[in-house]
Amino acid sequence: MRCFGEGGGVLEHGVETRLPLSGVEREKTACKQAALSASYRASAQLQALRAQDMARYAATMGPGPRGFRSMVRAGPKAAAHRIWHVLRKINEIYRVEGPGGIGFRLSHRLGLVWDRACASSGGRLGHAGRSGPSGQQGPTRHTAQDHASAMRTLYLAPLPPARMSELAPRMVLIAELSLRQCAKYRVWQKEEQLRALGWQVEVVDWRHTEQALSAMQVGTGVIFYRVPAFPAVETLLAEARRLGLSPWWEVDDLIFSASDYRANGNLDTLGSKDRAQLLFGVRLFRSCLLACNGGIASTRALARAMRRAGMAHVAVIENALDRQTLALAAQILAAPPARPGHGGEIRIVYGSGTNTHDADFRHAAPGILAAMQAEPRLSLHIIGELSIPESFQALGARVQHRPGLDFAGYMGLLAQADISIAPLEPTVFNDAKSAIKFLEAGILAVPSICSGRDAFHAVIRPGENGLLAETEQDWCHALLRLAADAPLRRQLGQQARRDVLARFSPDAITRTQVEPVFGRIPPPGPNPQGLRVLCANLYYAPQSFGGATVVAEETARHLSRQPHTWVSVFTSRPDLPGRGGAAVRYVAHGLDTLAVSIAPGADPIAAIDNAEVAQEFTRWVEATRPDIVHFHAMQGLGLGCVRVCMEKAIPYAITLHDAWWLCARQFMVQGDGRVCSQAPIDLRLCQICLPQARYLQARQDLMHAALQQAALLLAPSESHRALYVANGIPPARIRVNRNGFAWPARPRSPRPAQRMLRFGYVGGADNVKGYTLLRRAFESLARDDWELVLVDNTLNLGLRSLHAQAWRVRGRVEVVPAYTQAGMDDFYDGLDVLLCPSQCHESYGLSVREALARNVWVVTTRAGGQAEDVTDGVNGTLIALDGRAETLRCAVESILASPTVRAYAANPDRARLSTFARQSAELGQWLREAAGKAHDPAAGQNAPPSRTGEMHPARY
Known part of the structure; x- marks a missing residue:
């Protein structure tokens, strides 16, 4: 496989060959086209697999006896899959927590079910049947409702018209x-x-x-x-x-x-x-x-x-001619259709369109009938729905009625006319109608006789470009006049064509009627220093979940404060009643943000490649016109967004926050909770880990195409960069952009002398973050002189994921809601030790840096980037990533027995920690380079000098 090297040559089998500049450009173009083709192929394969799975599921779980028989035949694999999953979960809870844990969860779940029943009954059921401690669950019920209301208010707040100034018209x-x-x-x-x-x-x-x-x-x-x-x-x-x-x-x-x-x-x-x-x-x-x-x-x-x-x-703005009509008329006039019948026929054509024109035709019918009786050469051809008066039956074959045709067929028949007619009864309703019939006949140089309605009066000059008729006598006289004078028919038709082209051509009508109303949009002028960045991340405020989201939010905010820089955001949203799957534009942190609805977590392929999300992303790209797109966590949003950038030749950067771009298990943790030890990832081993995932090869192809064409790849730590290098990314193509974090706004408050040592854990109920290991470690402690604070991120959403009541410990365990940026200093003031027993290869570890900056001792596994700023015995304790609760328990016991942590006052390595300002200054300069923008000294004052040769797209 070939790829571009750092020096502008071509790498083949690791040897770089210099090419002429034109050759390099040809290779780049070929590389982009190949990557885009690979992305299309992989996307098609993924969607085909998704369709197969959906069809198989529908066939298995369909309604009626047939679906039931299929479900039974499928056995536990389909029908009882969820039942076995629930049984395994119950067994796990019983093994860890005993009967009390099961009872607690049942009471909690039944309480929620009862709440929903009460809500759906309009309050008629009341709450007398609540089980479990009402003091704990009651606030949760109200908080959930308040949270839903608050989220709706934030997302659907009115936007001032001025917010549209940065959007493309x-x-x-x-x-x-x-x-x-x-x-x-x-x-x-x-x-x-x-x-x-x-x-x-x-x-x-x-x-x-x-x-x-x-x-x-x-x-x-x-x-x-x-x-x-x-x-x-x-x-x-x-x-x-x-x-x-x-x-x-x-x-x-x-x-x-x-x-x-x-x-x-x-x-x-x-x-x-x-x-x-x-x-x-x-x-x-x-x-x-x-x-x-x-x-x-x-x-x-x-x-x-x-x-x-x-x-x-x-x-x-009048009805007018358009490009389709002009092209069709030119084609017809260039090769006039042959007209069957005897040469002496003078054909009248009337296009009725719909069944609502009977009264209009009746208004002129006596005059038309009289003319046809007086002039046997006249014939009437009606196109469309019309109830023809019985009096016309005497004319026999001279009256032809054709069903409705498409526009091209209609124009072809109209071109065979000698006379076009447009009768309308004299009503206010018809005075409001337009002169379409005159336009359509005129562009074909067919003369028209029209009723004297207001629109026809405005465009027809009787005897020059058409005729007007009002009474029965008018209609009869006008038809006989044109039937007797072929030169007049040609004169009127040709003048009508000149007139409609002069007044109703696309250019004329746009200039005289549309532009005065809507204005002409000038093309965007060059702006060599201005930088428009579109930041895409799965979550964004007010859904501020996870470290990657905090980084995406803060870097976007800091970038927007740089001179000549404008930032917009693309993200997902929660369910909003009444909105369905529609996107929502709102303002977060002062930035224009578009939030989309994403597929449920049960759809793994849509999380990789989602056509609906890609369509919304296309709209947002066209509206915001970014110079570069910065992709963060894209799981759920999918790589269709990246493909949009490839199609539109928009440079894009990717921050590799985790292993999602390499592994179907985002954190490379296997189903049994153990860390995957692969460095170069082998899909054959991955297939053993995920035996039901038939999409792994297509997924990898899609990811490779996206990484291959990125103008900039960023890793938050050296260890995470090494993971991607081990999987084939050329080292020079990945830069380390160390994450910043929220630094303390004030000095740390003194620790109360008599307070028991207090530990904290912020990783939630996820075993990947070490929750189960943490619980087992503390439940095995023989001493009680400690406190443990667990942060439950779901409490602020009106939910509960951590249940301290079920822990069997000697010390004290407390569950608190997630802290905000404003409350972070207070939270860490209440801790002596932060525990981060992650069981995966972390790319960075935001909470570790937040604690280190606030002089809190950190206990962490040697989990990649999370441990890079922790020096064992100096500002924290490093433990092995071995999945053993005993390892963490020993570290905790050592801390409890040692005076070092109690006396710990300041982190001596605090100065080497990054900041959001430093990270964003560096990032801003690199994004400018990747976007091909001129260097703006004011925007990158704190950024290090760029290293050459790192921006070439590469294949690997």
């Missing part, structure tokens, strides 16, 4: 798309026009609420076209207001005025049910109109009606 069209002609002239044309003005545009069917909600998160404008104010649409309108958008409501028919609609004679041709539905919709359309900030009408008469309804700000 983007219009979201939430539209009625089921009416083909309406969609063509009001939606797809608007998209074309706005794109010509420099806008990004996204079109969404109004019925797809979640998709519309997601699209609006990155919009700077929104248009609701022909949308009624159903409850789901009211949700969209409320979201538009939350985002600071000024929504438009657009329409091309007078469907928001009940009195004007009832005057439309075409309603009489409909059944009572259809008529009632149309009139019911009028109220909803009007409500949606008045809920918006502005209106867009297709005609001046429609604009007047909008103003009468109460909309003060109304713009007129």
Whole structure:
């Protein structure tokens, strides 16, 4: 396999060969294309496996007797898998905690179930049936509700319009798309026009609420076209207001005025049910109109009606020509279709479209019939739905009725016409209609006879580019006049073509009508020093879980304070009632943040490659236009996000917080809790560890492609860097960017002289962090002169994962909620020793540094980066990573027996610890280099000089 070397040459089998510059560039391009192809292949394989697994599960667990038989045939492997899992868990609890542990959990779980039952009953059941200590569980119940409410408030807080200033101008069209002609002239044309003005545009069917909600998160404008104010649409309108958008409501028919609609004679041709539905919709359309900030009408008469309804700000953007129509007309005119029949036929063509035009045709029918009776060469070809009056039956084959066609078929038949007609009965409703029929015939140089409605009056100059007809006599006279004068037909048709091109061409209508309303967006100018960074991490505030999240938050905040630097964030969100899977834009730490819903943890493939997340990431990339993307913890978000950067040629950096990029078990801990000892990872051994995971090779291919094309790879510690080097990453491609942390805001308070030695543990209930080992160690202690403080990160979420009541110890164990950044100094003031018995290879260890900076003694396993700043016997105790509780117990007993820790006052190595400011200054300079930006002295004052030759993408 070939890869790029540090000096610009090509490495093959470890030997670098110099190439001409053009050769290097060709190799780089080929490498990028190969990596992208590998990513596509791996993604396709993963999704195929996912589909197979889902189909197999559905077949096994499907409804009905057949599904039940399949479930029974599958046996414990499928039907009882969860039961066996529960039994194993109960057995483990019994072995460690005894009957009391099981009883405690059952009472706790039953209490939660009862709470849910009470909630769903509206409080009718009450809480008399609660079991367990109410003083402990009661607050948890209220905290869960309060937490859910607080999270919703944070995520869905209103955003000021000024927050949109850094987003690329983007219009979201939430539209009625089921009416083909309406969609063509009001939606797809608007998209074309706005794109010509420099806008990004996204079109969404109004019925797809979640998709519309997601699209609006990155919009700077929104248009609701022909949308009624159903409850789901009211949700969209409320979201538009939350985002600071000024929504438009657009329409091309007078469907928001009940009195004007009832005057439309075409309603009489409909059944009572259809008529009632149309009139019911009028109220909803009007409500949606008045809920918006502005209106867009297709005609001046429609604009007047909008103003009468109460909309003060109304713009007129007429139906026009688009690129598709122009190309189709050019193709037809270049090779006119042959017209069957005798040469003397003079063909009239009428496009009805829908079944709502019967009254319109009846208005002109007597005149049309009289003309056809007087001139036997006239024939009538009707396209679409229409109830033809019985009087026309006498004309026999001279009247042809064709079903509805697509636009190309319709235009092909219209081009065969000698005369196009557009009859409309004289009503206010029809005065609001546009001149589409004149445009479509005109672009084909077909002369038109149209009713004297307002839009036709605005564009037709009778006798010059068309004819107008109002009465029966007008229609008969106009048809006979054109039938008798072929040169006049050609003159009117050719002038109509010139006129519609001059007024309604895409360029003309965009310049004269669309640009005055929405403006022209200038292309972004060069900014050689400005840096736009997009930070992506699985969690972000207010979901501040884990050390990687703290690092991502703090580096993003510090980067945003650097001159000429703008930072945005992409992350996941918790479940928010009423939002479904839609994305949410909010502000965290002053940064624009887009949060997406991710697949549940039971879907391992979606955690690796998630198409839905990648789509939301694409939107956010297009909105924020980053110079570089900085990926942190991506498990759950997936590598589809990385592939987006590869497709769009956006440089990206990856901070390798753990082993996720190498191992399907994120922390390289096997199912039995033991650390995996592989250095170069062998998938054959991994398959033994995860026998059901058929995706390991595809996963590795996907990861390799992502790592291969990264402009910058970062490791938080030397030991973690060594892990990736051992797995084939060239050493020069990985830089160490040591994590900072929250330094104390004040000196440590003096330790009370009479206080028992107090230990602390912040790793949660995860065995990977050593929780079970910790418990066994303390339960085996024979002395009672100690206290242990356990931090339960889930208490602040209204849950509980640590149960001190079940511990069988001689000392005192206390469970406390997670501390905040503001409360960190107080928390560590209450500790003498921090215990970090991690059972995996840690990349860094944030809490270790927080404790060392506050002069707290640290006991840690030799777990990679976690132990790098601990000197045994100086500022902490290092123990073997052997999975034995006895090892930790001996360390604790030694500390309890020795006066060293009680007398410990200051960490002598404190000065070598990193800071977020130092880390971010270094990171900012490296990101600028990777993005190809000019060095900004003000942004990187504390950064070390760059080492050359480390930014070339490499294959391995």
